[in-house]
Amino acid sequence: MSDNEPLLSVRDMEKHFPVTKGLFKKQVGAVKAVDGISFDVFKGETLGLVGESGCGKSTTGRLVTRLLEPTGGKVVFEGEDITHMSQGRLRPLRRDMQMIFQDPYSSLNPRHTVGAIVGAPFRIQGIKTEQGTKKAVQEILELVGLSPEHYNRYPHEFSGGQRQRIGIARTLALKPKLIIADEPVSALDVSIQAQVVNLLEDLQNELDLTYVVIAHDLSVVRHISDRVAVMYLGKIVEVADRKSLYSVPMHPYTNALLSAVPVPDPKARKERERIRLTGDVPSPLNPPPACRFHTRCWKAQEICRKVEPPLAELATGHQVACHFPENAPDQTPAPAATAG
Amino acid sequence: MNFLDVKDLKIHFPTDDGLVRSVDGLSFGLERGKTLGIVGESGSGKSVTSLGILGLHKGGRARLSGEIWLDGEELIGASSEHVRRLRGKKMAMIFQDPLSSMHPFYTVGHQIIEAYRIHNDVSKQVARKHAIDMLGRVGIPEPARRVDSYPHEFSGGMRQRAMIAMALSCDPELLIADEPTTALDVTVQAQILDLMRDLQREFNSALIIITHDLGVVAELSDDILVMYGGKCVEYGTTEDIFYRPEHPYTWGLLGSMPRLDREPTERLLPIKGSPPSLINVPPGCAFHPRCPYAERTKGKADTEVPALAETEGGHLVRCHLDRAERQSLWENEIKPVLETQ
Numbered sequence: 001m002s003d004n005e006p007l008l009s010v011r012d013m014e015k016h017f018p019v020t021k022g023l024f025k026k027q028v029g030a031v032k033a034v035d036g037i038s039f040d041v042f043k044g045e046t047l048g049l050v051g052e053s054g055c056g057k058s059t060t061g062r063l064v065t066r067l068l069e070p071t072g073g074k075v076v077f078e079g080e081d082i083t084h085m086s087q088g089r090l091r092p093l094r095r096d097m098q099m100i101f102q103d104p105y106s107s108l109n110p111r112h113t114v115g116a117i118v119g120a121p122f123r124i125q126g127i128k129t130e131q132g133t134k135k136a137v138q139e140i141l142e143l144v145g146l147s148p149e150h151y152n153r154y155p156h157e158f159s160g161g162q163r164q165r166i167g168i169a170r171t172l173a174l175k176p177k178l179i180i181a182d183e184p185v186s187a188l189d190v191s192i193q194a195q196v197v198n199l200l201e202d203l204q205n206e207l208d209l210t211y212v213v214i215a216h217d218l219s220v221v222r223h224i225s226d227r228v229a230v231m232y233l234g235k236i237v238e239v240a241d242r243k244s245l246y247s248v249p250m251h252p253y254t255n256a257l258l259s260a261v262p263v264p265d266p267k268a269r270k271e272r273e274r275i276r277l278t279g280d281v282p283s284p285l286n287p288p289p290a291c292r293f294h295t296r297c298w299k300a301q302e303i304c305r306k307v308e309p310p311l312a313e314l315a316t317g318h319q320v321a322c323h324f325p326e327n328a329p330d331q332t333p334a335p336a337a338t339a340g
Numbered sequence: 341m342n343f344l345d346v347k348d349l350k351i352h353f354p355t356d357d358g359l360v361r362s363v364d365g366l367s368f369g370l371e372r373g374k375t376l377g378i379v380g381e382s383g384s385g386k387s388v389t390s391l392g393i394l395g396l397h398k399g400g401r402a403r404l405s406g407e408i409w410l411d412g413e414e415l416i417g418a419s420s421e422h423v424r425r426l427r428g429k430k431m432a433m434i435f436q437d438p439l440s441s442m443h444p445f446y447t448v449g450h451q452i453i454e455a456y457r458i459h460n461d462v463s464k465q466v467a468r469k470h471a472i473d474m475l476g477r478v479g480i481p482e483p484a485r486r487v488d489s490y491p492h493e494f495s496g497g498m499r500q501r502a503m504i505a506m507a508l509s510c511d512p513e514l515l516i517a518d519e520p521t522t523a524l525d526v527t528v529q530a531q532i533l534d535l536m537r538d539l540q541r542e543f544n545s546a547l548i549i550i551t552h553d554l555g556v557v558a559e560l561s562d563d564i565l566v567m568y569g570g571k572c573v574e575y576g577t578t579e580d581i582f583y584r585p586e587h588p589y590t591w592g593l594l595g596s597m598p599r600l601d602r603e604p605t606e607r608l609l610p611i612k613g614s615p616p617s618l619i620n621v622p623p624g625c626a627f628h629p630r631c632p633y634a635e636r637t638k639g640k641a642d643t644e645v646p647a648l649a650e651t652e653g654g655h656l657v658r659c660h661l662d663r664a665e666r667q668s669l670w671e672n673e674i675k676p677v678l679e680t681q
């Protein structure tokens with residue numbers, strides 16, 4: 001991981017979707033999908049974003065790529081503030097920032113050939129390549145493990161795993177710097193998942209890519225990420241490098257998430273003590289006040305219902321938003337950052 | 341005789357493109373109080389099997405053959421009317437997506453009451469009390485109020501609980517759960533798995549759990565059946581499958597998944613290629629185009645279908661390699677790589 005300037009820097013980013021009612025669309029509330037999150041992504045690293053459904057991880061991906069416009073905060077890409085940049089000025093930047101989508105069935109136009117799909121970025125950006133677009137597209141197809149002969153075929157002729165490779169080829173067409181992958185493998189079969197995960201890693205090494213991987217599968221995220229951020233109801237509750245997050249998780253929610261993952265080892269089911277969370281994730285329309293996890297947290301006390309815990313650095317590179325963190329050097333309530 | 345015995349079950353679908361052999365000669369047995377996990381990728385025939393047992397292919401285009409014995413009764417030859425009476429009462433199913441498998445126009449309570457009254461001659465009031473009782477048992481808060489809610493008013497986890505309540509309302513002795521937690525978040529998945537385990541103990545029912553997630557089967561199953569291309573390729577106790585697997589496909593599945601309980605590896609070990617189309621199942625061993633050891637079978641891989649042979653203690657493997665070779669491959673090549681994970 002490099003310590004230089006972050007490639008992508010997000011500060012207090014917010015996205016509130018208005019909830020309207022009646023003829024005049026009077027706003028009666030807001031879904032706080034993302035409610036003030038900050039993080040940095042450094043060149044060459046992979047940041048994993050995990051959380052349960054409705055935690056705002058996909059919205060975060062869409063805000064960063066400006067497929068949605070943030071209602072607050074700031075998104076800085078390569079030192080340039082793109083939070084409210086116009087579509088026209090944004091277009092050249094799209095070359096450097098691309099997205100891989102979850103569903104390889106709905107994210108490819110069924111009426112376009114593979115050549116047209118993967119070649120579209122060249123056309124849109126008006127880029128001429130030395131030996132023509134076709135040659136360039138065929139090279140990319142080979143890079144992602146497809147054959148150049150697939151150029152004239154249609155998406156329906158391919159299996160799920162191959163379609164995801166087409167999606168990845170399109171993403172890579174213009175050699176982007178940052179790739180946001182939203183659940184890149186969750187629609188694929190187990191054996192194919194592993195192929196795509198390996199492909200993403202190979203491409204990262206070869207092309208020096210930076211990834212933000214959004215996923216709900218904690219084991220996939222651990223495998224692929226350098227650093228991991230855990231989200232809950234529109235907030236980041238914990239960020240750390242992979243090793244510390246998975247071996248000494250500090251936020252109770254992270255602990256609960258990790259202990260809930262079924263482990264493919266029949267002996268483990270007898271030995272493991274599972275943290276049972278009760279209930280479901282509350283609605284982001286009316287998130288609980290102060291610490292949003294207090295309704296499901298077994299450590300919650302009065303302060304958790306009144307004061308929102310800040311995201312504080314409790315160990316080097318390990319930030320946690322909790323009044324009573326686990327595995328922390330200091331077990332007393334830690335409202336302020338203690339280590340740096 | 342087991343409570344459930346499936347013998348040489350074949351479910352084929354004639355289509356314009358050819359015959360789809362979704363299930364091609366599947367046999368297994370299951371006793372009361374036991375859990376069987378059926379594992380496979382999409383298109384391996386695992387869901388078609390479960391619908392076949394429940395008799396839900398009757399009247400459709402499917403061609404069924406073989407035998408399904410449930411508590412001493414044969415089901416494939418039985419009349420649709422008879423199987424319909426058994427369904428719900430004696431056997432029930434939990435589907436993957438509770439939002440699309442519950443009727444959106446009727447309240448959750450209405451749907452449970454309906455199912456209960458079809459099989460039990462009771463008044464509406466008694467059935468309603470039973471529905472409230474069932475919703476309470478599966479952990480829905482304020483069941484007396486929630487019984488009048490519509491499916492869309494429930495969250496995903498609650499809906500799956502309501503689905504389980506509906507399936508269990510007539511105390512079925514055989515319960516089939518098809519990807520019961522795939523649509524759920526991990527923390528909710530853990531709750532539902534705990535619930536299913538507790539309820540199974542309480543009702544002493546036979547449970548078949550169908551999933552692609554090896555973690556889920558490791559948590560719940562006594563026995564595991566691994567399916568590939570419509571056939572069983574390996575069958576054994578949960579310990580057999582996880583600690584002494586003998587089929588290269590099972591090895592591939594184990595190597596494909598990143599695991600939280602081990603140190604992370606540099607690389608995953610995927611299976612090359614993709615699952616076969618059931619119209620054109622590869623000749624010989626269906627797995628041979630993806631099998632790294634296919635050339636060691638002395639040319640049999642693509643000509644002969646390997647038999648499902650017992651190795652020891654009920655552990656069945658469908659593979660051309662001889663046992664000594666499989667064991668040495670597992671001990672010397674596969675296991676060491678997986679263990680270092």
